[in-house]
Amino acid sequence: MNTSTATTVDNGPTSTPLRGKRILVAKPGLDGHDIGAKVVALALRNAGAEVIYTGLRKSPQQIARVAVDEGVDAVGLSILSGSHLELVRQVVECLGAEDAADIAVFVGGTVPHEDHADLEALGVRGIYTSDQPLAEVIAALAAALA
Amino acid sequence: MSSPTPKPRLGTHTMAGLEVPLRAGPELVDPDRIGEPGTMPFTRGIFADGYQGRLWTIRQYSGFGTAEDTNARYRFLLDQGQTGLSVALDLPTQCGYDPVDPMARPEVGKVGVSLSNLAEMEILFDGIDLGAISTSFTINGTAAIIYAMYLATADKLGVPREKLTGTIQNDILKEYVARGTWIFPVRPSMRLIADTILYANEATPRFNPISIAGAHVRDAGATAIEEMAYTLANGLAYVDELQRRGGDVARFARRLSFFFYVHQDFFEEVAKFRAGRRLWAKLLNERYGVTDEKALMFRFGVVCGGSSLVAPQPLNNIVRVTVETMAAVFGGAQSIFTCAYDEAFQIPTETSAEIALRTQQILAYESGIGRSVDALGGSYVVEHLTNQMEDGITEVMREIDDYGGVEKAIEDGWLQMRIAERALERKQKVDRGDTVIVGQNFFARDDGERGVGETFHVDPNAAARVVEKYERIRDTRDAVAAERTLAALGRAAANDDENLMPYLVDCCHAYVTVGEMVERMKAQWGEFQEPVRL
Numbered sequence: 001m002n003t004s005t006a007t008t009v010d011n012g013p014t015s016t017p018l019r020g021k022r023i024l025v026a027k028p029g030l031d032g033h034d035i036g037a038k039v040v041a042l043a044l045r046n047a048g049a050e051v052i053y054t055g056l057r058k059s060p061q062q063i064a065r066v067a068v069d070e071g072v073d074a075v076g077l078s079i080l081s082g083s084h085l086e087l088v089r090q091v092v093e094c095l096g097a098e099d100a101a102d103i104a105v106f107v108g109g110t111v112p113h114e115d116h117a118d119l120e121a122l123g124v125r126g127i128y129t130s131d132q133p134l135a136e137v138i139a140a141l142a143a144a145l146a
Numbered sequence: 147m148s149s150p151t152p153k154p155r156l157g158t159h160t161m162a163g164l165e166v167p168l169r170a171g172p173e174l175v176d177p178d179r180i181g182e183p184g185t186m187p188f189t190r191g192i193f194a195d196g197y198q199g200r201l202w203t204i205r206q207y208s209g210f211g212t213a214e215d216t217n218a219r220y221r222f223l224l225d226q227g228q229t230g231l232s233v234a235l236d237l238p239t240q241c242g243y244d245p246v247d248p249m250a251r252p253e254v255g256k257v258g259v260s261l262s263n264l265a266e267m268e269i270l271f272d273g274i275d276l277g278a279i280s281t282s283f284t285i286n287g288t289a290a291i292i293y294a295m296y297l298a299t300a301d302k303l304g305v306p307r308e309k310l311t312g313t314i315q316n317d318i319l320k321e322y323v324a325r326g327t328w329i330f331p332v333r334p335s336m337r338l339i340a341d342t343i344l345y346a347n348e349a350t351p352r353f354n355p356i357s358i359a360g361a362h363v364r365d366a367g368a369t370a371i372e373e374m375a376y377t378l379a380n381g382l383a384y385v386d387e388l389q390r391r392g393g394d395v396a397r398f399a400r401r402l403s404f405f406f407y408v409h410q411d412f413f414e415e416v417a418k419f420r421a422g423r424r425l426w427a428k429l430l431n432e433r434y435g436v437t438d439e440k441a442l443m444f445r446f447g448v449v450c451g452g453s454s455l456v457a458p459q460p461l462n463n464i465v466r467v468t469v470e471t472m473a474a475v476f477g478g479a480q481s482i483f484t485c486a487y488d489e490a491f492q493i494p495t496e497t498s499a500e501i502a503l504r505t506q507q508i509l510a511y512e513s514g515i516g517r518s519v520d521a522l523g524g525s526y527v528v529e530h531l532t533n534q535m536e537d538g539i540t541e542v543m544r545e546i547d548d549y550g551g552v553e554k555a556i557e558d559g560w561l562q563m564r565i566a567e568r569a570l571e572r573k574q575k576v577d578r579g580d581t582v583i584v585g586q587n588f589f590a591r592d593d594g595e596r597g598v599g600e601t602f603h604v605d606p607n608a609a610a611r612v613v614e615k616y617e618r619i620r621d622t623r624d625a626v627a628a629e630r631t632l633a634a635l636g637r638a639a640a641n642d643d644e645n646l647m648p649y650l651v652d653c654c655h656a657y658v659t660v661g662e663m664v665e666r667m668k669a670q671w672g673e674f675q676e677p678v679r680l
Contacts, residue, residue, distance in 0.1 A: 030237035030253050032326015035366040038566040039573050041680055055678035056326050057241070059249060081237055082493075082604075086252035110491055131456055131586050133577040 016048025017142035022072040026054040026063045028079065028087045036108060036130055037078035043134045044076075044141070060087065064094035067103050073145055074104040074125075084111050085118055092122050104144060108137075154582040160414035161581070162369035164534045170526030179424070180529060183519040185439060186431075189424045189532065191478040192443040196519030197510075201229075202474075203481035204506045205282060205447070209234030209259035210493050211608035212615075213269035216259040220274060222496065226503060230312070231274070232282040232483060234258035235292070240327040242288050242668075244661030245612045254609035257493075258284075261292070262612070263659045265619050267299045277305045281312035282357075282447070282481075287329040289316035290342045291663050294650035297349065301655070313354040313403060313447075316342055319380040320359050322556045322674065324366040324565060329664060332553050334639075334671040338646060339384060340391040343398055345647035351401075356384065357447065359405040365453045367569025370414050371535060374422045375542035376552075376561070377404060382429065383552050395434045396441050403480075404446035408470040409454045415470070416522055417531035419446070419477030425536050448474045451485020451502075459585035463487035468505055475515050476522045482506055488602075495602045559677030566680065616659070623657040631656045632666055639670040 025041040027034055034056055045051045052070055054063060067075050075095070079087055088107060095103055107119055108128040116127055125144050128137050159165050167174065181187050184194030193199055206228055209216045220231055235258040238250035244262050245254045254260050261267055271281075276299070285292045293314045300310055318335040321328045328335070339356065346355035360368075360377035368376065381402065388398050404422075408415050423444040430436040450470035455463040464487045474482050484502040486494030494502070510516060522528045546555055555561040575581040582588050605611075631652040638644040653663050 030241045030243070030249060030327075032237075032321070033366075034326060035324070035566065035569045038680060039367075039570045042566065042570050043573075045680075051680070053678060053680050055676045057249070057676075081253055082256040083252040090252075112491055129457065130453075131458055131583075133587075134573060135577065 017138060018044060018145070019048030021049045021074065021145055022052070022070060023049045023141075024052045024054065024063070024067050024070060024072045024075045026058055026066070026075060026077055026091075027056045028058055028060055028063055028077055028091060029081060029083055030057060031079055031081035031083070032056055033080040033109075034078070036080070037076075040076060040078070040108060040128075040134070040137065043138060047138045047142075060090035060094045063091055064098050064100065067095065068098045068100050072103060074106060074141070076106045076108060078108050079111070080109040082110065084109065085115060088119055088122055088124060106141065106144075154579070154588045160370070160531070161409065161411040162371045162414060162538070164371075164414065164531060164538065166413070167527065167530060170530055172526065174526050174530040174533075175524070176529075176533070179533065180523060183523075186427060186442065187424045188427045188442065188444065189420050190520035190523045192423065192445060194519070196478075197475075197516035198519075201510055201516065202479055203230040203280065203447075204228055204503065204510075205230035205232045205280075205481050205483050206499060206503055207232040207234050207284065207449075207483050208499065209236075210257075211255040211259065211604045212611050213259055213261065213266045215255075215605060215608065217270055217272055217274075219496075219499075220270075223499070223503065224274070224279070226500060227507065228503060230280045230282060230481065233270070233284065235283070235285055236260045237327070238262075239292075239660055240285060240287060242329045242660060242664030244659050245609065245616050247661060251609065254612050255604055260608075260612045261295070262616050262661065263619055263657050264295055264298050264302075264654045265615070265657060267295050268302060271299060271303070275305075276300050276303060277309040283312070283314045286315050286318050286321045286325070287327045287335075288660055288664065289314045290338050290646060291650055291654070291660055293342055293346070293355065294647060295654045297651050298654035307349050308351060310350045311352045313357045314342070315359060315405065316356040317359045317380065317405075319383060319552055319556060320362055320376070323376070323561050324362040328674045328676075330667065330671045331674050332557060334667075335674075336383075336387045336553075337391070337642065340387045340393070341645045341647055343384075343388060343401070344391060344393050345645055347393075347398055347401060349647075354401050354403040354445075356401075357403045357405045358384065361405050361407040361449055361452070363565055364407040364409070367565045367572050369568065370409065370411070370418045371538040372542055372568070373406060374418055374425075374535070375539040375546070377406070378422065378426060378429065378539065379543050379546050379552050381426065382433070385430075385434065395430070396436055396438050399430060399436060399441040400438075400443075404444060406446060406448050407452050408448050408450045408474050408477075409452075410466060410469065412469060412473050413527055413531055414535070415473035416476045416528055417535045419474075419479065420520075420528070420532045421535035421539060422446075423478065424532075425539055445480050447481035447483065448477075448479045449483045449485065450474060451489055455485055455487070455490040456583055456586050457490045458590060460487050460490065462585050463490065464501060464505065467502065468509070471505060471509055472515060475509060476520070478520060493602045493604065557677065559679040562677070563679050619657055620659070627656040628653075628658050628662075632658055632662060635663060636666045636670060639667050
């Protein structure tokens with residue numbers, strides 16, 4: 001699969017709480033809204049992480065495979081189409097099938113509060129929306145992956 | 147969530163970075179660049195009588211679940227005084243997958259209505275007079291197919307094609323940059339777009355076969371200047387392609403239309419539309435020698451809302467949409483879609499959709515802001531910003547030209563990268579408090595109010611019903627006719643001199659599905675390979 005690693009964009013004060021972590025940012029399904037995924041990917045990189053971005057329209061199987069092949073610590077799934085419950089369930093299952101249930105799964109996008117509990121029950125470690133400051137997202141990730 | 151700084155500032159620059167003079171005066175205004183409404187240079191609007199001749203079209207984007215569900219919402223909106231329909235399609239229909247495809251299944255009916263074949267569109271428009279209503283489709287990768295399906299629906303209902311009015315978005319270039327519903331590589335996609343436009347000029351002379359859209363790159367992160375610049379650059383790319391395929395610019399340019407977002411910076415938005423309108427006419431005139439004023443008219447629709455709406459304290463979004471709608475009116479928009487206040491996090495409820503519609507009706511009929519053409523024309527600040535905006539747009543267009551044009555910038559991922567960087571900047575400005583969002587980074591409530599009480603749910607059985615109908619059509623249609631029309635489509639796709647539209651209409655009449663048509667074209671053209679750059 002055609003994935004990418006990024007150039008650095010100045011992100012203000014330098015702090016790298018995610019140094020040493022490998023994170024896959026992925027777009028499952030048909031949703032074409034990729035700007036949130038890209039912004040988070042750039043911010044994670046600026047925070048010290050090695051970031052791999054999948055590009056659009058990946059199947060849960062493809063995402064799990066890349067996560068395993070790249071030996072990542074975490075997968076961030078960006079979903080704004082309302083299909084988060086089904087797609088996250090499928091990605092979690094595929095990771096399990098790859099014997100990689102230890103890879104932490106995070107979700108970002110348009111996720112109504114009432115769905116948070118269901119996602120957490122699937123094992124999702126954090127859910128983020130666009131109104132949260134990036135610093136908050138990075139701090140939460142760093143704590144979860146510590 | 148705490149506020150990044152205690153006190154927000156008014157600022158001295160627009161969101162795109164234009165300096166706003168504290169005291170603007172007559173020295174900033176050049177009467178020759180302003181002109182009169184309804185004629186070159188079109189700064190003041192494309193119609194001499196403004197909205198007195200015809201009010202903007204009130205057109206609410208709507209669609210979800212099955213065709214039956216959406217038909218009911220359309221009838222409700224039309225009963226409430228809406229004057230045009232705007233069809234939201236689900237992602238499988240937009241990306242060319244049938245509802246049974248494993249990639250499609252989780253998305254069926256989610257962000258729009260599922261329309262996999264003609265039978266679904268017949269249900270969608272049941273009881274609605276296609277000869278009397280204008281219909282807009284936000285469709286791009288499969289625009290030619292959905293347009294063909296609309297023609298086939300009109301044929302079946304006995305509505306003469308020449309009576310059809312409406313729009314297909316059909317702007318693939320911005321899909322590669324921001325919206326992501328691309329299917330084929332750039333070259334065959336450009337051909338398909340030229341085919342639809344040239345065909346529509348003959349078959350449906352009152353229908354807009356393209357709506358060149360800046361809205362989505364704007365929402366993704368572009369500034370107002372870049373939004374307009376990318377859109378005009380894409381517009382010129384389509385003009386070039388149409389000319390290559392034998393089109394007469396003086397004719398097809400009459401039916402090119404445009405589509406933008408309105409964000410919160412009021413004067414900047416007004417200036418953006420006035421500058422874009424003036425620049426488009428100038429570019430067509432200078433580069434292509436177009437003199438017919440009807441072909442120079444920059445007709446555009448807008449969305450008020452989008453990413454300027456936020457989840458915290460959602461009722462505030464009603465105010466935001468009102469301000470944005472006023473900017474659209476002062477900018478001279480031909481059609482306006484107002485987002486519902488809950489659109490930041492869900493498909494609107496009937497209540498929130500109605501408030502969005504009423505917002506436009508109040509501005510149109512109570513406020514009186516549309517009585518005089520270009521009521522802000524001559525304002526020192528607005529004219530100054532219009533000039534600054536035009537200069538800025540011209541500069542960005544030059545950068546794209548210097549890179550090698552839009553097609554190259556897209557295929558290399560250069561434009562996508564620029565937008566991503568801009569989006570990060572936009573987010574950082576909000577996080578730092580340089581951009582104020584009331585209720586989010588300033589004046590936030592400690593209890594983090596987000597809910598609106600009423601939530602909308604797509605019928606959880608919608609996808610199952612869609613699949614059931616799909617299987618039935620495949621079992622009951624004339625299989626020989628389906629295969630015959632598909633085979634003809636495949637042969638036409640291989641021949642660059644053919645216009646594909648008649649073949650697609652034949653397929654639709656034979657109840658060939660969207661996914662089947664797309665697969666046949668993919669076999670010929672391949673798929674777009676996304677340049678993944680960060």
